[in-house]
Amino acid sequence: MKQSLLLLLLCAAFAGCQNKATTTTESTVDTTSKLNYPFKAKYSLNWQKGDEKNALIVLNCLKNYNAGDVKAAAKDFADTVTFVADNFYFKGKRDSLVGILSQMRSEITDVSKEFDTWMTTYYPDNKETWVTLWYVEKWTDKKGKKDSLYYVDDVLLKNEKIVVYDEKIRHYPAKK
Template identity: 60%
Template sequence: MRNINNDLTLKRNYLSKYRFLIGEYEQVKRGEHPTFRFAKDFYSAHDTDARAFLKYYNLFKQTGNELDLLPGKRGPKYGSRRPSPEDEQQVLELRDRGCNKFEINSLLKQKANNFTPSPSGVYNILKRHNRNRLKPTDREVKVKIIKERMGQLGHIDCHHLSKSVIRGQNRKLYLLCVLDDYSRLAWAQVMEDITALSTMFTAMHCMQALKREFGIQFEEIIADNGPEFGTSASLNKKNHPFERMLMETGIKRRYMKPYRPQTNGKVERFWRTLKEDLIEDTIFASDDFYFKGSRDSLETIMAKGRAELVTVTKEFETWLTVYYPEKDDTWVTLWYTEKWTDKTGKKDSLNYIDDVLLKNGKIVEYKENVRHYVAKK
């Protein structure tokens, strides 16, 4: 088999093509070309880019060497941009403190020097020194936030919901949650956008609800550095809606370090709980949430009129109230835990939820596979 590793056919063809183009181009510039009057006609006819052609043409004119017409390798030479040992030592010292690549990048940017590697550059340095994986002894000692009373510190965060979270709709929705650090009491509210103004009003409603329901008055609030909450480096905090709201209500704002969501870990864990216990097993038919639950002995009230169910007690695990849709010949949802006594004196109960079919005020059928209830304030 013929060895083609040293075949220079492409090189010869490339140089031959450029010799022809240079001759044509110089004829055009002298006004002697029989076909092309302007250089743009020459570029268009030969389907070449003016910038690329002039780059190699001018380089060839300066050196007179035809090899300069050949395209060279792009980018810096291998190893020419390798950081110095002193710069790499800075990265390793920060790694000794348990910092990850994003934290090292952020800390080096704050120093008054020209060495600011990207997170990928930091990783490459750590990999060369076999420090890309932390050992248990190198891991950073985590500082826990422990408060002594309710309201001493509040956590706030925004969460993006899936566009398909509501059945039959495709729009962006967000959740904002305010959580008390000491008691873990949380209040969340749906938002249609996460602008600073919407965030300010929603946060104010959540804090007012926690104060009204549980008597929690926050002294400090901690949030990330997102634009909806404002950054610590901002010089115009008085004009930011969320920052101004905290100033007017006498609440101190605390800022998180970049790339440290663990600082706001309590509310981040709340999002996981909300997703696992509510959103993943839930059908939402509107902005009102539908929670799934369990069913108990619905057969005992089949074909009984609602007027025959005399309520004795109602037990709730949430702040919700009973809601009966006043509809006939349609599926409705019972979503409370209710104990009742019928006219015969027999006691029974319905746990949490069930989809039932009402006809003429009577429950005549129920769905075994569809069990949820609607949340109404």
Template identity: 35%
Template sequence: MKKISILLVAVIAAAAITSCKNADSTSKATKDSAQVPTAYAYTIEHPDNWEIGSSANTATALSALKSWEKGKFDECVKYFADTTQVMFDGMDKKLSNDSLKVLLIGSWNNYKNVSVTMKDWESVIAKDKSEEWVTLWYVQYYDDGKGAKDSVSVINDVQIKNSKIVKLAEYTRKFH
């Protein structure tokens, strides 16, 4: 019985040592492959420039959208800087906070009601800390002024500086 116990302990010890060596080599291989530059099909000035950003920036972008969804425009514009660049299909303008509020109210007036189903978000910061962005992916459901129901897939890219939205780029795809 004593021989079996010694044999069992030896087998377990060997398995543990082998497992640790495999884990170390896997970890080393992962680190090595992360340092090998990838050959991309296109080149840009700053490849792989982004790191995970601030959850506070995500909260700012989400709160601004929620305020717009609920038709609370005074609250919504509080998340924006004094001047914001807005980029929608067919529009690229810098607007004062007051002009932005007028634009948001005008866009919402096309709807009887609106609801947003959030799909995902990502906050990123440039490695040199020069830019911070939040991207939101969501579906917007709405009833137009005539009562017709519809929906659109939306991506918002929001640049945040000093805890305020300074750029808003919106991309939409209507469902068929």
């Protein structure tokens, strides 16, 4: 009898603790206030997690580029594409971009990427899916010179095709 009573008291105490914690957590969440940002965003702040198959499309594109197969890398580009990079802007047909990228890729013998992470986001206001990638790219040119850059790429996909590839880089400081 004493054991049953002890078990009942423990269950009641445990349930009481859970209810109190839930009440406290719920009361601290304020969903009615709006944030007053000091700047206006150019793009929508209304986003949600996007479909990861879009990240897979972009990652396979980069894998093919690393392997030196620019045509395979571009197979998931739309017929008309915009590609923005450091000192580079292209808007036109995929085949023309393939020619430019093939020439650039032929200047290096080896390239690899080390990813920090990536994120797929969907913006319901615009019906847009973006994949953002953070990574280090390392390469060796035909003369044997090795170098690397840090990239943040924003890639817009529509109907599972890459329509905008926007690449931003950070140079590492020169070693002294």
